Amino acid sequence: MQIGTSGHTVIIGAGVIGAAIGQSLVSRGQSVTVVERGLIAAKPGASGASAALLEPLAGAHPELRDTAQRALARLPGLCRDLLADTGIDPQWSRPGSMVLASRERDATWLRTFRMPMFHEIGEPVEWLTGHQARVIEPAIGSHVVGALRIPST
Structure with a gap:
C-alpha cells in the first residue's frame, strides 16, 4: 500500500462533528471529501439519533474535563458557521x-x-x-x- 502525500482529508460521517470538521478544514484551504450514507446531519445517523452522544462533562476522565468543556462550548459557534457557510443546519441542541x-x-x-x-x-x-x-x-x-x-x- 502506498500512502499519498496530497494532503487530502477524508471524513467518514457528516453529522454535526464531521460536517463541522470538514467545513473548518475547507476554510483553511484543505482538500476534503466527506462520506455520508444519507443526508447530512440527518436521521438515521449519530446526529439524528443522538447515538454518538457528546457528553464530555459526565466522562470518566477528569484530566480531560477542561478540554472537553472548551470543545463543548465551541459547538454552537461551529453549528452557526456551518449554517452560514453551507446552508446546512445541523439543529444541534x-x-x-x-x-x-x-x-x-x-x-x-x-x-x-x-x-x-x-x-x-x-x-x-x-x-x-x-x-x-x-x-x-x-x-x-x-x-x-x-x-x-x-x-x-
Whole structure:
C-alpha cells in the first residue's frame, strides 16, 4: 500500500462533528471529501439519533474535563458557521441527559462521586428517584432506582 502525500482529508460521517470538521478544514484551504450514507446531519445517523452522544462533562476522565468543556462550548459557534457557510443546519441542541442507576450501589456511586464532579465545575445537576426519571422519560424501565439529571448537556 502506498500512502499519498496530497494532503487530502477524508471524513467518514457528516453529522454535526464531521460536517463541522470538514467545513473548518475547507476554510483553511484543505482538500476534503466527506462520506455520508444519507443526508447530512440527518436521521438515521449519530446526529439524528443522538447515538454518538457528546457528553464530555459526565466522562470518566477528569484530566480531560477542561478540554472537553472548551470543545463543548465551541459547538454552537461551529453549528452557526456551518449554517452560514453551507446552508446546512445541523439543529444541534443541549436538551439535557440522565445517567441511570439500576442498582442501589450504582445510585450511591452517582450521588457520592459524579454529583460532586458537576458541582465542582458549576454545572447544574439533580438527583431523581426512579419514578421522577420515568415521569420525564416514560421509556425508562421500572428497574431504574434513580438517575442523575444534567439539564444542560
